[in-house]
Amino acid sequence: MARNKQYHQFLRQCGLKVTSTRLLVLDVLMSTRTALSHSDILDKTRGSRLDKVTLYRTLNTFITHGIAHKVASEDRNWLYALHPIDRNNTVRDDHAHFICDQCERIYCLPVQTRNSMPAPESEEGFVIRTHEYRLHGICPQCH
Amino acid sequence: MARNKQYHQFLRQCGLKVTSTRLLVLDVLMSTRTALSHSDILDKTRGSRLDKVTLYRTLNTFITHGIAHKVASEDRNWLYALHPIDRNNTVRDDHAHFICDQCERIYCLPVQTRNSMPAPESEEGFVIRTHEYRLHGICPQCH
DNA sequence: GATTTTATTGCAACTTTGTTGCATTTTAGG
C-alpha cells in the first residue's frame, strides 16, 4: 500500500488517470520477472472482478503510453511486460527475449550491446530500423 | 507440371505420402519470397476446395518433417515458409526474419554469421540454445 | 490390376483470443 502512492505518481506522470484497475495491473506486472499473458493476469487478479475487456484495454493503454510492451509467445498469443529498467533507472529498449523451451516462460533480458546487429547477406533494399532478439534455451528455474 | 515430379520425389524423400493437397501447398510456398498465413494460402488456392483443417494439418506436417517453419506475425498469427536454401542447396537454419513495417510482409533472410550472438548481460543461469533475429524496417517492395 | 492396410481428408462442432458498441460508473478539476 506504500507502493500504491508510487504507482499513483507514476501513472499521473505518464498522463494517465489513476484507477484501481491500473494500479492492480501495474502491481501484477511489477511483481514478476517474466512476461504475462492476458489470462495469466486475469488469474492473478481473481477476486477483484476485473473484466477481460477492461484488462485488454488497460494493457493497450500501457503500451501506447510507453509503460509496457508485448511479446508474441510461441503459441501465438501476446505476453505483456513492463519495459526493463537499467541500473540508472532508464528504460532499456534494446533487450532480448529469452524463451524457455521447457516452461515456455519469456524473460526480458538486457544484452550486451557491443554485438553488432546481424546484417542481411548480399540482399539489397532491406532497410533495418529496429530489431528483436529472441533467445531460446533453458531458464534458471528449469536448469 | 514438370515441377510436380520434383515435388513428388521430395515428399517421398521426407517420408510423406504424396497427396494433391501437399503438392498444392508446396507449390504455393515455393512460389513466394515472403512467409504466408493460413488464410493467405487458402486465398491462393481458391477453386481447389481445400479445407481449412486440412491446410492446418498439412502445414503442421511440413513443420514436423523439417520442410517448413512458422513465424509469428506482428498481429499474433502464424506465417509459414519453407526453410531457406543456400547457394549450395543446404538448409540454412540460421537466418533472420525481416518484418516490413509498411506492408507487414515477413521475409526469411540469410544473415552474416560472423556477428556473435547477443549474450545476456550479467545474468546467470540462462542457457541459450537457439535464437531468432527479428529485423524491422522497410522492404524492397515498399522502399 | 484388384485387394488390403494405413494415412489423409472434409465436415461439424467447439475453444480460445481478442474486438466493438453502448449504457453506467469513476476520475480529476473547478
Added chain:
DNA sequence: CCTAAAATGCAACAAAGTTGCAATAAAATC
C-alpha cells in the same frame, strides 16, 4: 459539490485454431 471526459462492465461478435469421426485416397501386398 458539480461537471466533463475518460474508464469500466456487459453482451454480442469475429477470427484463429483444434478435436472427433466418418468417408476417401495412397501405397504396399498379393
